[in-house]
Amino acid sequence: MKQPSKSATDLKALINHAIQDLEVTPSEYQAIMDLAHSDSVLDKEEKALLSQFNEMISNGTISRVRG
Numbered sequence: 001m002k003q004p005s006k007s008a009t010d011l012k013a014l015i016n017h018a019i020q021d022l023e024v025t026p027s028e029y030q031a032i033m034d035l036a037h038s039d040s041v042l043d044k045e046e047k048a049l050l051s052q053f054n055e056m057i058s059n060g061t062i063s064r065v066r067g
Contacts, residue, residue, distance in 0.1 A: 008045035011035050015053050024057070025067035 004012075014035055018028040032053065036046050056062040 004045040005039075005043050007035065007039050008043060008049065011046055011049050015049055019053075019056065019062050022061065023063050023065045025065055027067050029064065 011032065014028075014032055018024045018032060024032075032050075036042060036050055042050070053062075057064060
């Protein structure tokens with residue numbers, strides 16, 4: 001089985017840090033997006049992480065707050 005990319009591993013850690021309090025600030029959100037796109041390639045792990053993250057925002061599990 002293929003190992004997740006370093007950027008996917010870093011992205012998971014950043015998302016986990018951002019959602020610990022069930023709120024994400026604009027700077028946290030931007031950092032997540034910047035990291036996801038930093039290598040100009042979204043691999044399947046990154047796509048899955050971003051999909052889950054955005055779903056949590058959409059369904060209200062995570063609130064986007066002012067920074």
